[in-house]
Amino acid sequence: MLASVWSGGLSGLQGYPVHIEVDCSSGLPYWEIVGLPDAAVKESKERVRSAMRNSGFSYPSGRIIVNMAPADMRKEGPIYDLAIAVGVLKVSGQVEGGAWQQALFFGELSLNGDVRPINGILPMVIDAKERGAESVFLPAENAQEASYIEGMQVIPVKNLAQVAKILKGEEQPVCVDQIAFQTLKLSGGNADFRYIKGQSQAKRAMEIAVAGNHNILMIGAPGSGKTMLARAIPSIMPELSFEEALDITKIHSVAGELRGAPIVAHRPFRSPHHSASSAALIGGGSKAKPGEVSLAHGGVLFLDELPEFRRETLEALRQPLEDGFVSVARVNAKVEYPARFMLAASMNPCPCGYFGDPERKCRCTPYQISRYLARVSSPLLDRIDLHLEVSRPSYEELGKETEEESSLQIKQRVDAARDLQRERYRKEGIYTNSQLKGELLERYCHLQPAAEALLKSAFELMKLSARAYTRILMVARTIADLSGEVEISEAHLAEAIQYRTLDRKYWGG
């Protein structure tokens, strides 16, 4: 006797179909799973047997062989319990496949027969849809997530008995209601710049950074509000489209980071601790899970206390910053995860944190300070366009009753600037000013002679480093876009120069 059931597996963010065949023949009781199962899949034997017994089914005696095709892909996790159980039910004649021959089954079984939620539903169901599948049985908790795939009949199930009833036609499957994406977007907002008092320069810098998709580094004493500012960044980023949201949700689904949410409706804000390993940040490990850079895809990756991160961890950031994706090599496959994020980092000006603070004395020696600053490697600094000094707000500033600009107002200006850039770079294959390089930089950041002279004198007077040159041009381009102007003027350059603190040599000397 032979029965077959469909399920799916994951390779990175790409789903693939898994065909599960269950064969039962007479002989001594025996059970074997073949087709590269990992330990969690092998253990499904015990879960399936107990779940069947406790749901009122009989477990067939005899030799049971479960084969999972394709046999050369490693099957991971407890996601096949339900599919195997359905296969065993079919092979023992307790249910008929009937109308559901082509349906997919996902879910982990509990010993009492309940179906438990699993990770990575979205990419697997998307793949099944592309291959023509029409219905999928999955844990009730995962149903919302899959409901966003148009044209797929999603059947949420609570336990094995319910699955059997549906298969036998004794119960009509209920379909999930999709929660409108727009509704989700409105609920549970991000931080808002309206609630941050003072810090006008910092807010302006954030606006510029988001408008040109520039990476930003904040330097300031502890308690100056660096983290609060960073948290508000997603609130002024361009609106999340449904397609983008789906892409982001895929990553979060695979990483098991959805935490019950049906879809990621807000731009992610990730702030890994500085003790994070490079595998945690970039992705990888034995399961090749996506790392923080991928979880921040489409949003903000915030690295607090930048110099405290391990050097090799920071170095590993260079590839995703450059390419917008990470490739994680594992034993038998190479997985690619998207990682297009805006980097916001923060650091103290010196080891004690109070260098330049008007109220507290800094006790660090210039040597200690220069060593502290040198911990952030220059290749990484090369990829950060704006440096911003944030000072601690005084008590008076905090208590002021002024109306601060809301994120929505800032966002409108950001959107306008982004539209200008998209229009201008339509034929170039880039989207924002932060992507300008080489020849494109020359073409689009052309300077008038007066502006050229200003930049030249700035270089000589302020002893700016060579790397500052292109960064200033790019940021000036964004500032010009924010004011809706075609040419970069002296004023735009003058403002851009203020955001190159770390290139200035007054630090530590």
Added chain:
Amino acid sequence: MPMTVKELYWYWLASTPGIGIASIFRVAQMGFSLEELFTQPRLIENNTLHFSEQIKHDLKSRANISLLLEEVDKIERAGICIRTAISPGYPQRLKDLWRPPAIIYTYGKLQNFPPKCIGIVGSRYTSRKGAAAARELASTLAEQGITIVSGMARGIDTQGHWGALEVGAQTIAVLGCGADIIYPKENAELYAQICENGMIVSEYAPGIKPNPRHFPLRNRIIAGLCQGVVLGEAGLRSGAIITINYACDTNRDIFVLNKGDGGGNQETIHKLNAMGATEVCDAHEILQYYGWEIKQNTVKQQKEKPSIPVGLDFFQTELYNLLLKGDFSMQQIIDLLGKSASEVSMALTMLELKGLIEKLPGNMFGIKG
């Protein structure tokens, strides 16, 4: 000038770690000359000299003319000049100290100790005002032909030396380590400049590393080399107060810099006033105190900053006038002038490029100079 044999004996004794001027006095009190001590090692064993076993061993192992000549030759070839307390090149003023150094090592272009020396000391952690005041004082004094003596430490010391070097004058730095060692490290450039235009002085043999207990002793040499010592910005417990105490004990004039603009530590100023220090607000008061001639039309005066900057637009002028009142942070400027962050950033860059203002650590801005 080659060393005399007498100086060599003196060098032998004085350069041994653990032996200072007091030990040499004791030898003299015992009634035998250094030559006798050198040639008769059994005398070293004399218990009334209170030499430790280590010192006895060191002295005996180095009691060898050719070995000593080799040592001296090595030091002199490095350009370092050895001056024992009996050498003609030893500064007479140091002998006013209760315990003058038995030997000093000097390095640099300056060969003789100039007659007019003023020390400038103060805290290692300074405010911008305090640093600027010390530097200006040093520059003016140096222009009038007075040599600035200090310790090349961070803060006021560094400012004092640079102030003198700025106007092309000579300056003397007294170190708490060997004369060939740069401490603190970040003053490498300053050290090089002092070597070219002035003198490095140390009582420690070349190669000796800085040690916390060296610095208070180094301070007595600063006090000893000068007619007077000026205290710049310093806290009550600052190491600079040690120098002032030495100056007091050695009968040197003490000045305390008080420009009356809130810079400098008021408590310290009061304490020094109580000690009998003279409060000064600029270099000319010091010159007048000594009755030294004041030369006019010096370089520094020509460098006076332009009082009315030209070519500024309305807002830039407003901003410049605001900064004339003091240093302000970016946020304060934005709030006080009621302009947007981008307008203020622009104007600040423009003023900075005109050389009128400067950016300070902590996102502060102030008038340049």
